[in-house]
Amino acid sequence: MTEPIDSPTKSASVNSEHFSRVGEKKFVRGSPHLKHPALATSMLGKVRDVFAQVRQRGDHPEVLDMGAGAGMLTLPLLEMGASVTAADATQALMDILVARAAGFEPRLTLAVGDIFETLAQYEKSGRRFDLICASSFLHHIPDYLKLCRMSAGLIRPNGLFFTFQDPLRYDTLGKGAYWFDRSSYFAWRLFQGNYVQGFKTRLRRLCGICRADLSEDVVEYHVVRNGVDQVSIQQLFEAEGFTCEIQKYWSTQSSLFQHLGVRLGFANTFAIVATRRQNR
Numbered sequence: 001m002t003e004p005i006d007s008p009t010k011s012a013s014v015n016s017e018h019f020s021r022v023g024e025k026k027f028v029r030g031s032p033h034l035k036h037p038a039l040a041t042s043m044l045g046k047v048r049d050v051f052a053q054v055r056q057r058g059d060h061p062e063v064l065d066m067g068a069g070a071g072m073l074t075l076p077l078l079e080m081g082a083s084v085t086a087a088d089a090t091q092a093l094m095d096i097l098v099a100r101a102a103g104f105e106p107r108l109t110l111a112v113g114d115i116f117e118t119l120a121q122y123e124k125s126g127r128r129f130d131l132i133c134a135s136s137f138l139h140h141i142p143d144y145l146k147l148c149r150m151s152a153g154l155i156r157p158n159g160l161f162f163t164f165q166d167p168l169r170y171d172t173l174g175k176g177a178y179w180f181d182r183s184s185y186f187a188w189r190l191f192q193g194n195y196v197q198g199f200k201t202r203l204r205r206l207c208g209i210c211r212a213d214l215s216e217d218v219v220e221y222h223v224v225r226n227g228v229d230q231v232s233i234q235q236l237f238e239a240e241g242f243t244c245e246i247q248k249y250w251s252t253q254s255s256l257f258q259h260l261g262v263r264l265g266f267a268n269t270f271a272i273v274a275t276r277r278q279n280r
């Protein structure tokens, strides 16, 4: 039985504890988009393309980076000229981000706390953005459809919603991609140590159990929920008056399997580029 992780505040605080505890080295080792230079470069290319579209509106388009962490998206966006609000529940990561963003302070705002509280506050105050983005974030949010809906409401006409590095809904992967994905993960996991905890976590997942008191279950909640539902996200944005493209690609932690997966043309991860139509 899966305990529903239905309290956003609880999920935010468990995530925050987890990300405060994980050192940067371990975090990068487990994050394909930070670990593999080719993937990081491809992601940066997508960010540039998206930013080029909002750049047409002025010198310093306003961007909200959700789950900004240590600045994977915030830093390049500041360099490109954006005014960025970096939102994250983990103070320790915000501190790293601020140190890295030295010189950009006038264009950087921090919003520390649960993203739902931040979005609700902007909803109320009438604050709007040219671009709302996130990397490796939606799968940490139990109610990511609500998050997408709230974000959609804060985007100006012709503005964009852009995310990447979320796992495709598992039952939409082809059989080959699914098994290659699982093999890639286990080949990598074999060398990561912490085997007793890993074994217990695996056992719970096999039984479909998710415990709201364990960070490894809350942070990776998507694993017992069939990944992230890119089909529903696309439908949601289209219903909200956006054009929405889902871009599928391959990503995994192991360097060898990253190379092989790209070569074999598999996809297990997605990016979203959604643009608000003007006449809504």
Ligand SMILES: C[S@@+](CC[C@H](N)C(=O)[O-])C[C@H]1O[C@@H](n2cnc3c(N)ncnc32)[C@H](O)[C@@H]1O
Residues within 6 Å of the ligand: 008, 011, 012, 015, 016, 019, 034, 066, 067, 068, 069, 070, 071, 072, 073, 087, 088, 089, 090, 093, 113, 114, 115, 116, 134, 135, 136, 137, 140, 141
């Ligand atoms: C996997 S990290 C991604 C960090 C960064 N965007 C990157 O790509 O390196 C996920 C981030 O989401 C943040 N987070 C998780 N749940 C959150 C919530 N409910 N509200 C705000 N931030 C949250 C965590 O603190 C963490 O920094």
